[in-house]
Amino acid sequence: MSITPNHARANGIEVKDLCFNWRHGAAVLQSCSLNVPKGEFWMLLGTNGSGKSTLLRLLAGLLPAQSGEIKTSPHLGFVFQNPDHQLVMPTVGADVAFGLVEERLSPNQVRVRVEEALTAVNLLNLQRRPIYALSGGQKQRIAIAGAIARQCEVLLLDEPTALLDPDTQLDLVAQVRRLVKSRGLTALWVTHRLDELDFCDGAFLLEQGRVVDQGEPTRLKQRLMQDQD
Ligand SMILES: Nc1ncnc2c1ncn2[C@@H]1O[C@H](COP(=O)(O)OP(=O)(O)O)[C@@H](O)[C@H]1O
Ligand SMILES: [Mg+2]
Numbered sequence: 001m002s003i004t005p006n007h008a009r010a011n012g013i014e015v016k017d018l019c020f021n022w023r024h025g026a027a028v029l030q031s032c033s034l035n036v037p038k039g040e041f042w043m044l045l046g047t048n049g050s051g052k053s054t055l056l057r058l059l060a061g062l063l064p065a066q067s068g069e070i071k072t073s074p075h076l077g078f079v080f081q082n083p084d085h086q087l088v089m090p091t092v093g094a095d096v097a098f099g100l101v102e103e104r105l106s107p108n109q110v111r112v113r114v115e116e117a118l119t120a121v122n123l124l125n126l127q128r129r130p131i132y133a134l135s136g137g138q139k140q141r142i143a144i145a146g147a148i149a150r151q152c153e154v155l156l157l158d159e160p161t162a163l164l165d166p167d168t169q170l171d172l173v174a175q176v177r178r179l180v181k182s183r184g185l186t187a188l189w190v191t192h193r194l195d196e197l198d199f200c201d202g203a204f205l206l207e208q209g210r211v212v213d214q215g216e217p218t219r220l221k222q223r224l225m226q227d228q229d
Pocket of ligand 2: 053054158
């Protein structure tokens with residue numbers, strides 16, 4: 001992914017005083033700052049409309065910020081809420097390979113990368129399976145395998161479990177935690193589901209485009225459970 005003017009390189013995710021508003025719209029991000037150290041798995045919480053998806057799009061360089069600074073890796077992977085919006089090829093193996101077309105690899109190098117990425121998400125046995133025959137959780141793991149095949153260092157996941165049932169949801173979050181820790185990745189995961197907080201290193205609470213609380217996931221979980229009562 002290309003680096004836009006207010007992007008600089010870093011190993012984790014560093015955001016400083018980021019401001020964004022849609023044309024003719026109210027401010028969505030208001031001097032938003034946060035920091036995810038390399039190798040850590042952080043979550044981003046906040047009510048609908050608080051700016052979570054906008055922040056992830058700015059981090060990925062899919063939208064330009066009006067002001068502020070972003071420092072992250074140019075090798076960045078995005079996982080969306082609905083995997084049907086991101087899996088484009090007819091079979092699992094072809095889809096993971098599709099992300100490598102611009103890398104000028106030999107067919108053998110592509111094969112090795114695809115097999116390694118599918119092994120990382122425990123789906124090597126589904127390499128020839130049509131995408132339509134996968135469950136929602138398997139599709140999300142294929143989207144993650146695509147990022148691993150491209151050797152992404154930073155993963156941005158925007159409500160990746162929103163369409164999954166509770167068991168599959170917790171399998172996916174546990175798997176992402178294992179991948180972050182075994183590969184030294186850095187991940188920012190947007191969620192509404194408070195039970196997922198048990199798997200992360202820390203969390204941010206976004207309100208009206210600002211980080212209003214951050215830190216220990218257990219403390220944030222308690223705060224938000226009280227808010228729900
Ligand atoms: N393409 C768009 N054009 C104009 N406004 C938008 C657009 N996308 C989102 N918004 C607005 O930006 C604000 C933040 O949205 P979003 O980042 O999607 O929030 P979240 O992901 O936290 O629910 C909301 O008020 C939303 O209505
Ligand atoms: Mg959103």
